[in-house]
Amino acid sequence: MAHLIETLIMPPVGNLLLALVGVALIRGRRKLGRLCMVLGLGSLLLLTLPLVSAALLISLQTADPLPPTGPLPDADAIVILGADFRAIAPEMGGATVSPLTLERLRYGARLARRAETPVLVSGGSLGPKEPPLAGLMRKTLQEEFNVEVRWAEKRSLSTRDNARYSAEILSEAGCARVILVTHAWHMPRARRAFEQAGLKVIPAPMGIHPWPARDLGAITPFSRALLESTWGIHEWVGRIWYRLTE
Template identity: 40%
Template sequence: MFSRYVLKQLLLPPGVFFVLLLAAWWLRRRWPRLAGACFVAGLGGLWLMSLPVVVQSAANWLESEPALPVQAWSTLAQHADAIVILGAGRERGDPAWDGVDQPTGVALERVRYAARLAKASGLPVLTSGGLHYGTPPSEAWIMAQSLRDDFGTSARWMEERSRTTWENAQFSAQLLAEHGIKRVVVVTQAWHMQRSRWSFEQSGLEVVPAPVGFLGIDNARPLGGWLPESKAIWQNGQLLNEAVGLVGYKMFYR
């Protein structure tokens, strides 16, 4: 698991760009032209990843599902039988919470949105997410606690085995099948919704997409988004990882 994680970080940006810069330094004397090409590719890649305008362009390709209209929240029960929140990691041992693991900012955004949908529609909620690197508590449990303590909504079910989006879908479908549920509202990031919807539909469920956290919008950034920002590096990394995952899923999970 650890070796796969390290390999992934080195092969995908921004890790691969740092590898190119190191290669440029290593090759500078024996193969100066190759070193120059590595330097340009590495530095150019890091520069592109730091641009908010690249985030917006990439997100526009991935965020194909529109936002759920607020007016439709109260009628969701006509189209679905449950709400599924997909896990998005955890913050381990946060001292502000007496060392108790907390949902990440992305996961909290999903939980907040799902709570509003649940209160408006009356639909039951399932949280989905397994152990992070094999250690408890599960992401599903952490989200369920936040759902209850922070938003006054209870999770009826917790799917605590999944490690990937594909497993989120497969294990959630198995759990919900025991209750005769075939239609679900899926809550996840807008840029993650394409892969999530496809995975849940492959598991046999009908999906009502409920994307949140859109990145492909104009956030009135200085210089039209051409000014480098550290936050954009993380966002572009997420988007690239999602694009690779979307292609990979359709290749290997059919």
């Protein structure tokens, strides 16, 4: 139910539904109908602009990246958070991690080699018949990056779950200080959740989003920009929701 509600209010479905409400109202309440149509379609257009998507993601990027070379801060474990997965990937022999998750794994593997620190991957099943994301992450790290995974947290369905269940595993292993790997725009919410779960967090943000070049491309609609805008809105809504429910 929660996933359905999220789909209905998030772009682009939420914008289109607002525009359709405007169409339904146009005969009886012309001004309100027009307003809904303009807001729905206008906001959808804005979210397809790279300048807007960049502003949304950059507003979430508050943690500095770790230095690309040299010693890393001392930690008991490296925690890599999953994003999502591809359920059908026949070229891989079945389900596999998504590009977002793969980006996190690649950076986490790089850190693991530098720090020689044990790795925990976190991600549960995204559907009743789907494999746990952590299992796919472990397989990818071990087979494609030659990095061993000591712990796989397979129960989480949200960032808050990632933190809670990972903290349970790590506390049993005597680990209190972790290097946390996730996208820069997801880091503020993830870091807060892990700190509230009782862990000391060293943020290791990756996928840091830059401002677009100052040319017409910044205000030209792109489908990729709409996807990135959706990530940004999802994160802001998630941060507000977590604050309200703490």
